Amino acid sequence: xxxxxxxxxxxxxxxxxxxxxxxxEFTKDAGAVNLNGFLKELIVNYFEQYRRDxxxxxxxxxxxxxxxxxxxxxxxxxxxxxIIRTYINAAEPASSKSxxxxxxxxxxxxxxxxxxxxxxxxxxxxxxxxxDMFLSYLSIPRNKREEIIFRxxxxxxxxxxxxxxxxxxxxxxxxxxITPAVEPYLIATSKEEQFSYLxxxxxxxxxxxxxxxxxxxxxxxxxxxxxVNSEIQERxxxxxxxxxxxxxxxxxxxxRLTEHGKQMYKMIVKNRPAVTSIDGDxxxxxWPEMQLEDYFRRxxxxxxxxxxxxxxxxxxxxxxxxxxxxx
Numbered sequence: 001x002x003x004x005x006x007x008x009x010x011x012x013x014x015x016x017x018x019x020x021x022x023x024x025e026f027t028k029d030a031g032a033v034n035l036n037g038f039l040k041e042l043i044v045n046y047f048e049q050y051r052r053d054x055x056x057x058x059x060x061x062x063x064x065x066x067x068x069x070x071x072x073x074x075x076x077x078x079x080x081x082x083i084i085r086t087y088i089n090a091a092e093p094a095s096s097k098s099x100x101x102x103x104x105x106x107x108x109x110x111x112x113x114x115x116x117x118x119x120x121x122x123x124x125x126x127x128x129x130x131x132d133m134f135l136s137y138l139s140i141p142r143n144k145r146e147e148i149i150f151r152x153x154x155x156x157x158x159x160x161x162x163x164x165x166x167x168x169x170x171x172x173x174x175x176x177x178i179t180p181a182v183e184p185y186l187i188a189t190s191k192e193e194q195f196s197y198l199x200x201x202x203x204x205x206x207x208x209x210x211x212x213x214x215x216x217x218x219x220x221x222x223x224x225x226x227x228v229n230s231e232i233q234e235r236x237x238x239x240x241x242x243x244x245x246x247x248x249x250x251x252x253x254x255x256r257l258t259e260h261g262k263q264m265y266k267m268i269v270k271n272r273p274a275v276t277s278i279d280g281d282x283x284x285x286x287w288p289e290m291q292l293e294d295y296f297r298r299x300x301x302x303x304x305x306x307x308x309x310x311x312x313x314x315x316x317x318x319x320x321x322x323x324x325x326x327x
């Protein structure tokens with residue numbers, strides 16, 4: 001069965017949902033954002049958690065109102081419902097323009113919508129219930145939202161890690177449909193990006209890898225097991241704590257910053273490399289070279305790589321190519 005519903009919310013909420021759909025790479029064949037496909041996953045994977053949290057909140061409010069105000073159960077229930085609707089679920093700014101989403105559901109998402117319609121609406125509309133669910137979802141940190149949308153992927157990876165089982169999968173940012181079998185060690189979250197990553201090892205080529213979980217598809221647990229290597233475990237754990245978005249090895253680098261460059265380093269926090277030591281205008285880093293190159297490309301003349309020569313040459317070529325293009 002397939003059915004369409006109109007969901008009324010604000011333009012701000014709609015934009016934030018579209019942003020998540022884009023960030024989590026829900027796209028159609030032509031490359032456009034597949035908002036409907038994303039919202040179906042949201043409903044399927046978040047409904048039970050949202051209902052449990054709502055029920056727990058309602059029960060807590062009813063108990064508090066009944067004990068503090070001496071209300072009857074029915075009166076406390078009505079007041080608790082009003083409090084939740086007025087003060088907790090009213091998270092949209094009143095000044096925001098109104099918007100509408102046409103939600104087309106089928107399969108499991110259709111079944112959940114029918115459960116909501118038949119059992120959970122009480123005095124609210126279906127559109128209002130779904131809107132409140134979306135707002136609740138958006139109030140959660142991005143890495144936890146990622147875990148909600150890709151719940152089955154997380155569950156499969158965690159099972160493989162717990163059982164020391166080799167996994168295979170495909171990735172949306174890979175040109176190949178086949179990924180070599182890897183040994184999964186841990187899931188870590190990038191503090192700057194708020195995405196989570198699988199840190200793993202390919203024993204056939206003796207190489208560490210990192211993959212953003214929201215880009216993984218068709219994760220499959222094989223029958224092959226592996227023995228946890230303590231050296232690999234320690235290396236990937238450190239990587240997960242510092243920069244899980246890259247599996248590259250650290251290099252020892254020195255970058256000379258101007259006074260403006262020092263201010264930029266304080267202000268530009270996304271993917272900022274941790275400084276090992278500071279000696280005047282010389283900042284020392286033990287960090288992956290690719291990350292250092294990407295970060296300091298934004299600084300121009302206010303950051304000059306002193307060493308290693310490879311990093312210095314890469315930044316020099318980047319600015320040289322830019323000068324040639326502008327000339």
